[in-house]
Amino acid sequence: MVPNSSLPRDADNLLMLAAQSMFDVFARSAQGMMVVDREHRIVWISEGYKQFLPALGFESEDSFVGRRVEDVVPNTLMAQVIETGRPILVDLLSNQAGTFLVSRLPLRGAAGEVIGAIGLVLMDHPESTMQPLMAKFARLKNELEDAHRQLAAQRRAKHTIASFIGNSAAALEAKRQARRVAQGNSTVLLLGETGTGKELLAHAIHAASARATMPFVGINIAAVPETLLEAEFFGVAPGAYTGADRKGREGKFKLADGGTLFLDEIGDMPLSLQSKLLRVLQEQELEPLGSNQMLKVDVRVIAATSRDLAAMVGNGQFRADLYYRLNVVPIRLPTLRERTADFEALAEALLEDIARRSSMAHRELSPEALELLAAQPWPGNIRELRNVLEQASMMSDELRLMPSHFAGMVSVPLGADAAAAARLESDQTLQQAAPRPLPEQIEMLERQAIAAALAHTQGNKVAAAKLLQISRAKLYDKLARDN
Numbered sequence: 286m287v288p289n290s291s292l293p294r295d296a297d298n299l300l301m302l303a304a305q306s307m308f309d310v311f312a313r314s315a316q317g318m319m320v321v322d323r324e325h326r327i328v329w330i331s332e333g334y335k336q337f338l339p340a341l342g343f344e345s346e347d348s349f350v351g352r353r354v355e356d357v358v359p360n361t362l363m364a365q366v367i368e369t370g371r372p373i374l375v376d377l378l379s380n381q382a383g384t385f386l387v388s389r390l391p392l393r394g395a396a397g398e399v400i401g402a403i404g405l406v407l408m409d410h411p412e413s414t415m416q417p418l419m420a421k422f423a424r425l426k427n428e429l430e431d432a433h434r435q436l437a438a439q440r441r442a443k444h445t446i447a448s449f450i451g452n453s454a455a456a457l458e459a460k461r462q463a464r465r466v467a468q469g470n471s472t473v474l475l476l477g478e479t480g481t482g483k484e485l486l487a488h489a490i491h492a493a494s495a496r497a498t499m500p501f502v503g504i505n506i507a508a509v510p511e512t513l514l515e516a517e518f519f520g521v522a523p524g525a526y527t528g529a530d531r532k533g534r535e536g537k538f539k540l541a542d543g544g545t546l547f548l549d550e551i552g553d554m555p556l557s558l559q560s561k562l563l564r565v566l567q568e569q570e571l572e573p574l575g576s577n578q579m580l581k582v583d584v585r586v587i588a589a590t591s592r593d594l595a596a597m598v599g600n601g602q603f604r605a606d607l608y609y610r611l612n613v614v615p616i617r618l619p620t621l622r623e624r625t626a627d628f629e630a631l632a633e634a635l636l637e638d639i640a641r642r643s644s645m646a647h648r649e650l651s652p653e654a655l656e657l658l659a660a661q662p663w664p665g666n667i668r669e670l671r672n673v674l675e676q677a678s679m680m681s682d683e684l685r686l687m688p689s690h691f692a693g694m695v696s697v698p699l700g701a702d703a704a705a706a707a708r709l710e711s712d713q714t715l716q717q718a719a720p721r722p723l724p725e726q727i728e729m730l731e732r733q734a735i736a737a738a739l740a741h742t743q744g745n746k747v748a749a750a751k752l753l754q755i756s757r758a759k760l761y762d763k764l765a766r767d768n
C-alpha cells in the first residue's frame with residue numbers, strides 16, 4: 286500500500302478508530318446488538334435490541350441486562366463463542382421471539398484472551414426477506430427428515446414371529462423360545478444350517494421385544510474384510526484418520542443403541558476381535574478407534590451361525606469365554622428335513638410370496654409334486670426350497686405345478702417312490718412357457734448356481750464362493766436379495 290500523508294501516522298490509532306466506528310455503524314444499522322462478558326453476562330444492548338425484549342418476556346432493559354445470556358435468550362450460542370473463542374459469522378437463531386439472521390464474534394483483550402462476545406441481529410424475519418434461501422433451507426431440512434424416517438423404517442424389523450411359518454413340534458419350540466427371549470435383554474445365539482431362517486427369526490425377536498421401535502442393525506461378519514471389521518463394529522473417532530474418514534464414523538454398536546444388533550456369521554469373527562467383542566458384551570461400553578473415551582451403549586445382541594461353534598472352541602478357532610457369553614440362550618433352528626410336517630404350509634407361503642414379489646400369477650403344488658419335493662434332502666433348507674419353487678414357476682405358465690416342472694432340479698426317488706418317478710416320466714402335458722424377461726432368467730440361474738454350490742459345500746459360504754469364483758461379499762450380496 287502507498288502511504289498517504291493525510292491519514293494518521295499511527296496505525297494503532299487508526300485501528301482503534303476503525304473498531305470504534307464499525308461498532309457504532311453496527312450498533313445503529315443492525316436490528317439489534319448485545320455485548321456479553323467473560324461470564325456470559327449481558328453488559329449492554331443497543332437501542333434496536335430493545336424491540337425484542339417483550340417477545341423474550343422482559344418489560345425493561347434493567348431486568349434483562351446483567352443476566353446470563355443463555356438464561357434469557359433461548360438457543361443462543363454466545364456461550365459457545367466465548368468458550369471456544371471462535372466466531373459464528375452467520376447463523377439462524379430461532380426461539381419464541383422469531384427467527385433471526387445473527388452473527389456472533391468473540392471479544393479479545395490486550396493479551397489475546399477472550400473477554401466476552403458481541404452478538405448481532407442482522408435481520409429479523411429472514412423467512413420473508415431471504416425467501417429463496419429460506420425455502421431451500423426448509424426443503425433440505427424436509428429432505429433430511431424424510432431420509433431419517435426412511436432409514437428408521439428400513440432398520441425396523443421386517444418380520445414378526447408369526448411370519449416364521451411352521452407348526453411342527455420343532456418349529457413351535459423355536460418360536461416359543463424366541464417369544465420368551467424377546468421379553469428380556471439377554472444375548473441370543475441362533476444356530477442352524479444355512480437357509481433355516483436365522484435372520485428371519487432375529488428380525489422377529491427384535492419386533493416382539495420392547496426395543497421394536499428402536500433400530501435393528503445387522504452386520505454380516507463374513508462379508509466384511511477383516512481389516513475393516515473393527516471400525517465397522519466400534520466406529521472411528523473424528524480426526525483418527527486423514528482423508529474420507531476424517532470426520533469420524535459411527536460403528537454398528539452405536540447405530541443400534543437402544544435397539545438390537547444382529548451379528549450374522551459370528552463363527553467367522555477373527556480371534557483378535559473376539560476379545561474386544563466380549564468386553565463390549567460384558568461392559569456395554571466401547572472405545573471407538575482413535576478415541577480415548579469410552580462410549581456407553583445399550584444394545585441387545587443376537588448372534589447367528591451355521592458353523593459348529595463348540596467344535597471351533599475345541600480346536601482353538603473360537604474363544605471359549607466368548608462362546609459361553611453368547612451361548613446363554615441358544616436357539617436351534619430345525620432343518621427342513623426335521624419338519625416335513627411343515628412342508629406344505631411352507632411351500633404355500635413361499636409360492637404366495639413369490640407371486641407377490643414378481644409379475645407372475647400365484648402357483649400351487651399338485652399333490653404329486655408336493656410328495657416329490659417333501660422327499661428331497663434340502664441341504665439348503667428353506668432358501669433352497671424357495672429357489673426351486675421360483676424356478677419351476679418361471680418354467681411354466683401353468684398354475685398347477687406338476688412333478689415334471691421340477692425335472693432337473695430335484696432327484697427322483699427310487700423304490701417306494703417309483704410311482705412319483707413314473708408320473709414324472711409320463712407327465713408329458715408340460716407346455717413350454719413363454720420366455721421370462723432376460724434379467725429374471727439370469728437372476729434365476731444365479732440363484733440356482735448359488736443354491737447348488739451351497740448344497741455342495743453343506744452351507745459353507747466361503748467354500749461356495751470359492752467354487753463359484755466370486756468374492757464372499759458378492760455371494761452375501763446375492764443371498765441378501767431373497768430377504
Ligand SMILES: Nc1ncnc2c1ncn2[C@@H]1O[C@H](COP(=O)(O)OP(=O)(O)OP(=O)(O)O)[C@@H](O)[C@H]1O
Pocket residue numbers: 448449450451477478479480481482483484485486590591631634667668671767768
Ligand atoms: N420359517 C420360515 N417361514 C417362512 N420363510 C422362511 C422361514 N425360514 C426361512 N424362510 C425364508 O428362507 C430364506 C432364508 O432364510 P434366512 O436368510 O433367515 O436363513 P439363514 O438361516 O439366515 O441362512 P444363512 O445361514 O444361509 O444366512 C429367506 O427368504 C426367509 O424369508
Ligand SMILES: [Mg+2]
Pocket residue numbers: 483484549
Ligand atoms: Mg443368514
